[in-house]
Amino acid sequence: MTRTIRKAAVIGSGVMGSAITAHLANVGIPCLLLDIVPAALTPQEEEAGLTLSSPKVRNRLALNAIALLKKTNPAPLYSEEFAERITPGNVEDHLNLLADVDWIIEVVTERLEIKKSILSKIESVRKPGTIVSTNTSGISVNAMSEHLSEEFQKHFLGTHFFNPPRYMKLLEVIPSEKTDSEVVNFMTAFCEKNLGKGVVIAKDTPNFISNRIGTYGLLVTLQEMVNKGYTVEEVDAVTGPAMGRPKSATFRTLDLVGIDTFVHVANNVFDNVSSETEKAAFAVPEVLKDLVSRGWIGEKGGQGFYKKVKTDQGNQILSLNIQTMEYAPSAKVKSASLEASKAAKGAKAKLKALLATPDRYSELSWNILKQVLVYSAEKLGEIADSIVDIDNAMKWGFNWEFGPFETWDLIGLRRSVERMEAEGATVPSWVKDWLAAGNESFYQNQGGKLFYYSRGEYKGVETRPEIISLKALKEQNKIIRSNSGANLIDIGDDVALLEFTSPNNAIGADILAMIQQSADEVRNNYRGLVIANEGRNFSVGANIMLMLMEAQSGEWDELNDIIHMFQTSMMKLKKLEKPVVAAPHRMTLGGGVEACLPADRILFSAETYFGLVETGVGLIPAGGGCKELVLRTSLANPDPEADLQPAINRIFETIAMAKASTSGHDTKRLGYMRPQDSVIINQDFRIYEAKQAVLEMDRAGYTPPLPSKARVVGRDGRAVLELVTYTMRLGGYISEHDQKIANKLANILTGGDVPAGTMVTEQYLLDLEREAFLSLLGEQKTQERMQYMLAKGKPLRN
Structure with a gap:
């Protein structure tokens, strides 16, 4: 069948729901935005003489979300006038309107039972063939839809947008066991062309691809910090551009995301994996639990690993001492390896220079890197079938310059594996088999065409006419x-x-x-x-x-x-x-x-x-x-x-x-x-x-x-x-x-x-x-x- 998406609906007008709606409006798709009906009037509504039956009250959550889109910075809308493409409503009065849309996106609270309930309501009104997706950062897509009809499940999948949806390139598409392949192919092509996304196909596993590896990497970094006594500033000096990562590095990123949000994401893996080793890796460190209990959850809480204070000289940034839980002025970090990295031109040269100049910061970068690379290799086949999807997920979702397998090639696959094993790391057997077969890299360029590792052999990256490199x-x-x-x-x-x-x-x-x-x-x-x-x-x-x-x-x-x-x-x-x-x-x-x-x-x-x-x-x-x-x-x-x-x-x-x-x-x-x-x-x-x-x-x-x-x-x-x-x-x-x-x-x-x-x-x-x-x-x-x-x-x- 020939599909198109002329009109969409989003259920849930919170931060992500409204931002996804805004991006659909950005690309010219009229969108219905629905949320629950408020249970009580606000003082302003009472003063205006409104009642609980007034449309302005019943649609309040969606109306407020649309108004906020015009004020949010960075702007979710390409142009403020595009907000006119969004129609507010609520799930009690307007659920029947879902029968008139081509794509329904569920973006409600990250709790399985709530998601199952709203999906049941959607099934009661949607027309057959309508695509329904869930925006979730890690809840099982299969578990959400197993109680619904087979026809619904064929047209149901996960579409995990990254925040903010307008600016973040990554979209993880997560098919369920029963999702029709035609639906997956259509959504992949549509989201790439019409929404401007970089799409990766993820398996229905806890936290999917990007959050699974990214969360692991942050927890590994915290562990190294605690074990070796690094400061917040030292870790961020190493794990930013020097390693091919964003300037926000580790702790500025955690403050931006919200430490409470990160803890929730880490717990989702901890609760849903069976391996005791992996459970231990995703156990939330005490320092994060302490920060959440204090309400020091990052920017939205006013302080986290960093805190901005006003002084006579202007704003000053303080950093947290995790031993004393006290703040002090941030200190500049310098070392031979960091200076070598800073002097190098280009992200590849910066990482090589950092690793090649021995000191305690070079050691920190290596200890983080080797664990992330080994973990990524262990998860191939479990979270995704393709190393390209894993690499792209980390580049597009966490803004890394290189994905894990690209990084491994960059630092020398054979040499780094030998060092890992000499230091007691357990490298997955498939990586060692690949090296034993005489291969020196996961990617290979042959006459301008790129090949990558796939199930024990090199496979050519699909050539797409619409992408000119x-x-x-x-x-x-x-x-x-x-x-x-x-x-x-x-x-x-x-x-x-x-x-x-x-x-x-x-x-x-x-x-x-x-x-x-x-x-x-x-x-x-x-x-x-x-x-x-x-x-x-x-x-x-x-x-x-x-x-x-x-x-x-x-x-x-x-x-x-x-x-x-x-x-x-x-x-x-x-x-x-x-x-x-x-x-x-x-x-x-x-x-x-x-x-x-x-x-x-x-x-x-x-x-x-x-x-x-x-x-x-x-x-x-x-x-x-x-x-x-x-x-x-x-x-x-x-x-x-x-x-x-x-x-x-x-x-x-x-x-x-x-x-x-x-x-x-x-x-x-x-x-x-x-x-x-x-x-x-x-x-x-x-x-x-x-x-x-x-x-x-x-x-x-x-x-x-x-x-x-x-x-x-x-x-x-x-x-x-x-x-x-x-x-x-x-x-x-x-x-x-x-x-x-x-x-x-x-x-x-x-x-x-x-x-x-x-x-x-x-x-x-x-x-x-x-x-x-x-x-x-x-x-x-x-x-x-x-x-x-x-x-x-x-x-x-x-």
Whole structure:
């Protein structure tokens, strides 16, 4: 049968239920949100004259949850307006509406009997064939549904979202013994494409994959800490980026998750495994029990392993001494191994450096790592059938840089197994059999194709056309051109891709040179160009360190040449006779935005934080960003009598206040998204979709945009904006230097000293940009802002 999900329902409007509902709304799925009927009125309801039969009261929990979605930070919604796609209700009055949805998600309290009860109610009203899933972090999917009909069980499975659902990539799909394989396959594909998830298939075992291994790893870490006398700060210094883990490391993570929540998750394994050895491993340490009994459960309790206090010097972070249960100021941790790791470039090199430099911190990392690797190997076949699913679960669910089996390969499989056994560890027999057969790794790259261990042999990772790997293409020698900051790559079907590779993908002369070379190459030999990369962020903007150094050295001719080169490079992209599609993701700021604006289409990743933020370092956009928005405003209002001032005011506010979008969808609110632009939910698919957009335009007979002039609001419009900045300066809202920057920006956006209605060329506006940029770059206060940003990573107000 052909399935689709047009409408969904979520039962349970707590933190997870409402956030899952928000993400369904994010991707365009209308959703019903139901919860129980309150048993009593609030004082506010009584004062308003409401009764227990009033719909506002009966739907209170869902209504409050929807209202909270608009206030929560980080935002669960891509755009606040998407909350309109959620319909509130309750399970007494609106249960019958479940007959009209295609997917029902149960997200009630993590207690088996409560879940069984609500599933029985769902079965009484759902139409046959409707998919029902449970969001649980570890309760048995089979046990929940064993009392229900076979038809229900065929369409029932676990869908374990990770919190927060919008941002966390992992979704564990847990089939029951009776779930139809067609349902599993459909849900896997749907959740990947439509929800943007990384899906792994987990077995119906306690805590499934990610929480099983992650919880084990945290408990092992605690045990090492207690046994060897490490401090909270020492453990977090080792178990963060040095080991390829998030900055929150161990104890900041526990504080964020909630120590009480972690104890519940650990107890779920302890209560549901039969092995005494495993029970002992998941026994909750006394220190955690003590913290829970004191109410020191992490951030939601005001304190946990860390505590923030206010002092005369500002906020101070204290850390817990687990021997005395007292707090003291956090101390910096330094050692040879940590310094070696910090100096190494890239996550792989950091971990290797940490392990290769012997000291007590290197020892801690090894003792944690060896136990987690052995445990992961022991659980293969029990919690999941594939090492790829286990690795992906840890990368996507716990934000590890490498999964356990990838880590084992990285540190040397044979060498590390020999060390483990020499130290008394029991390595699973299948790992030793694999080594005995002459294999040296769990993964193997053969001609750009990846193979992995599967049941005693190498199996090829499934090649999926919608996932284009630039790393794999480079291994297949598909690079057309290359320099120190960028590559031009053949991505197939006569389409080329421009990839930035500089640190933070900051745009400098090397990238600009490659843009110009790429335009020439594509014009002569390719059907079109995609601009995308696989970096952590698309681009943080221009290389401000380089510009600051040049300015402080007085190299003004060189700076003028660089800005001119930036502008001509962007114009070359815009005028290219072949289609250009940009596919930005995550942080796309300043010059990164200006590299996208000339494209015929922009395919924003759902998580794209897009903005011209140069005023934050005392500058204005000078790579065509201002010009492009002024031109778009003029072209969108061809009537010569149309008032452009309101639109120019909005652009001025957006750039002057360094606003960036909070999502790909939010670029529309800020005026960056055009009708031909769109949002790609699954970031892994964006290069493929950008390539398809190039091919579509090529097949349709692409012609580049004709040169255009912009109608500007002129000196009268500039006076309007300058009055705004004057008033704000007078009121103390902005500094004198802020006012100077804003007035320079106003001069560009209004077209300079010309009458209202004047038609100006793109080059004229570019010249205004370049002049303003260079003059601001010469200002001492701007240089101070640039230095502060480089040193502190945040803007200076001076």
